[in-house]
Amino acid sequence: MPSQPSDRTAPATAPGVAAEMWLDYDPVARRLPGMHLGTRTLGAPAGAAVTELHTAGVRCIRLPEAVRLCADAPAHSAHALMLIREATGRGLAVLWDAVCDDGCVARRLYHHLYPPEHVIGAPEGIVTDWRATYFPSKCIFRRGPGFVEVRDRRSGTLELITVDEAGHLDRLEALTEDINAGELPDAVRRDFAGAGLIAEHAGRAWWLPMRVRRWPFPAFTV
Incomplete structure (x- = not known):
């Protein structure tokens, strides 16, 4: 079985983001014994953190904290988005919620990222469009x-x-x-x-x- 990833990619000063991890994308398979790897704090650099997860066999992550998309988003949300970018590029499934209340999500800046489950504060059609039009390498x-x-x-x-x-x-x-x-x-x-x-x-x-x-x-x- 793949080894469990460590936290060594996260410097003490990094805006760490909590991520729950599994060895499979499928919701049924994720409930099998040994598939759940617990929760880790992922720091910077985002590319190295996600590469380590991928190498360890992680294929699905969940971010428990909603990620703000708007221009006033804190550094914490920006780091989460970079982690999602890297995870998407590595082919990981990402379970996450976005928050947008100023309409920025309608510009589709982030529509190449693995689609969120919900976009809090945005019209329902936004997440439907995001999920319907998403494909890898967008x-x-x-x-x-x-x-x-x-x-x-x-x-x-x-x-x-x-x-x-x-x-x-x-x-x-x-x-x-x-x-x-x-x-x-x-x-x-x-x-x-x-x-x-x-x-x-x-x-x-x-x-x-x-x-x-x-x-x-x-x-x-x-």
């Missing part, structure tokens, strides 16, 4: 020699975005875990925000697309 990026390519279908049509300016590329890797929004050059912040590639919470900016690790379909269909 908004992904890959790094090439001297460029990053983003393939984004959150709007319903494929948008191809190539990032090749040195100033933008310099900040991109740091953005995958979040950085102080004030450290972003104005042009970088404007371009990434205008394309819906970053979100900002609690004075921090972070990268929305998921890192692609392998093409699940022929490239022209993703």
